[in-house]
Amino acid sequence: MSVDVGALTLRGPILAASGTFGYGTEVPLLERRALGGMVSKGIFLRPRSGTPPPRIVETPSGMLNAIGLQGPGVEALIRDYAPKWAEWDFPVFVNINGESAAEYAELTARLDGVPGVAGFEINISCPNVEQGGLYFGNDPRAAAAVTDAVRKRTRLPVWVKLTPMVSDIGVIARAVEAAGADALCAINTFVGMSIDLNVYQPRLSFRTGGLSGPAIRPLAVHLAHQAARAVRIPVIGIGGIATAEDALEFLVAGCTAVQVGTATFVNPRAIAEVHDGIAAFLGARGLSSPADLPRYLPRD
Amino acid sequence: MFLVDARITGKRLVARDMYVITMHAPPIASTVLPGQFVNIGWSPGPMLRRPFSVYRVDGERIEIVLKAVGVGTAQLLSMTQGDRVSCLGPLGHGFEFGAGPRSAVLVSGGLGVASMTLAARQAASLGIRVTWVHGARTKEDLCSESDGDDLIWATDDGSKGVKGTAVAAAPDADLVLACGPNRMLAAVAARWPEAQVAVETYMGCGTGVCLGCAVPLKRGGYDRACREGPVYRASDIDWATLPSHLSYAATP
Known part of the structure; x- marks a missing residue:
């Protein structure tokens, strides 16, 4: 079941997605054998308290969240969590966030070399204060600048998590590939809104939130496929995966691995079930590894 | 914490539109503490599980209280004996x-009997x-079951017990x-700052990783x-920042 994401070999094709697994230390009924790796909850240099409630609302086949990247800051992460990661038998990537390229760079420099930190997943869906709050991920130059800033400060794998809120994901994908990304993670949540008709107001206090869950899966498969067609580096598919068949769709559409997120809220065994289901699918067809799956990835 | 494929063993009406559902969940029944809850999922049902306080334990069975307020609870109420739900628990930190x-x-107040x-x-x-x-709005909304040494009813319309709120009707105690x-709990906080209150929030995972059920703290x-x-x-x-009114979105 092992897969190669660039130079890094994962023992399985499934990672736990950022923001749905905390720092991996509080996950209930965790079956570690099924995890190829884990991406930590997004972290900033400094602690952040997050947004006021309500922070989540369920929508048809999905949920909106506006947590506001609540977190303890990088020093607490290094002190409280990294030592535990160093003892685990799967790699932990840190999802890094900042308000400027310099902040991403500082965060990377601080985490690089810390035992337990296997690599970085750059969240480029953050507002860039130096560009009037424009999201890094919506601008190929800003996305590339952040990637470059991180790349220059570490030799560990650097993955970039792409936002779907763009008109052409291939443009961003190529820009961060050129800036030195080792892999792409596609995709982050879609921005959405839900209105409470009792009070004529948005249900979330932040007004908008990130939509996740099976509701976004066909959109995510398409965007991950588009990203995979645009670049030569591996793409890790994310978006509404709840079953092995869902994950296999991403793999056939051109992804090397997948991340499972919201499904674990619903089913604590989701990752193990996806893992075992992929193994059964491959076994039934005489395929020895996920890399042997036929890919639908026309190059034009 | 256990994930139990729980068989529904019974259902009874305890107030207007308010039911107690009984399910077979031995490891949860034997470990749950007062004030803890379970996060329940069912199929077909909403995507997210729904949190319910554990109302009572009877041998290997646990009981929850619910009201038909939305599509999800209506689905749960339409289940019959022998149907199964996925029950995760016990969860949370209860009363001390x-x-x-x-x-x-x-x-x-109202469904607050649950814990x-x-x-x-x-x-x-x-x-x-x-x-x-x-306390409840009217006599029909009061839960017909109770426990304890003394019982005081309070209704908004005075149709049973004291007219007014449960908080106003309550004596002091250790x-x-x-x-x-949550509005009632804010009144509790004003009268007894040291009281222990079980709050209601939207909930995602129920296990501490999603940070969706944020409770704003005074500090x-x-x-x-x-x-x-x-x-x-x-x-x-x-209390000013904790939403006082939750309405779950329709989730067919």
């Missing part, structure tokens, strides 16, 4: 009884004299435990109703 209280008053029965029984087992004050709408910041809560010291909560 400390050392030495001699009297307790339990204040519940009171276990608390009443635990208090009784510790030799604490329990007064249960239960220990005050409360569960009900600043948030913590999680599903881990540090759902029971809090009343004066620790920033």
